[in-house]
Amino acid sequence: GQQVMQIPQYQHVQEGEDFTTYCNSSTTLSNIQWYKQRPGGHPVFLIQLVKSGEVKKQKRLTFQFGEAKKNSSLHITATQTTDVGTYFCAGLRNNNDMRFGAGTRLTVKP
């Protein structure tokens, strides 16, 4: 089963609305990564967070890593139809052990 919990499982938004997905781990993570998988495609690396409390931005996407390094979030401002896909977090529990969240499937209504 999943050792990194991710919510929500699905999110449907109107274009222009914001979107957030959350990941929680029961254990402290060395780092957390985020991936995006478009429908019919494979996961593509977005970003990696390493430091406690780290915040990184990529245009309309904001990624946060919690102070305890057990949770993370991805926030998209003013969604566009190109944001459609499933967003996965992946927590690295030690140097070699990575676990993916179940993913949040985002659909955007134009």
Added chain:
Amino acid sequence: KAGVTQTPRYLIKTRGQQVTLSCSPISGHRSVSWYQQTPGQGLQFLFEYFSETQRNKGNFPGRFSGRQFSNSRSEMNVSTLELGDSALYLCASSSLAQGPYEQYFGPGTRLTVT
């Protein structure tokens, strides 16, 4: 650089058979991980190989096995196939030289067990 390649892309097998899937990582990448993706379970980690050694293993039965060759290419084998093994099998390669575990995924092998 060429990306991660997986063969075959699609496969149909019947219950009880066995199957071997292949993954060629990005040139220079020495770590290869395998994942099973199903609609209900998301991405489930199978195992990771580095320099021909299995370094990590997920919670899958012994019917799932893998290996890595000296050129970093990897294979995974599933014996005595069950209907529940129908899934997209993804492999991902990583170069530790680029920072820990930024993974590059292949297109996957879609396995259907009938």
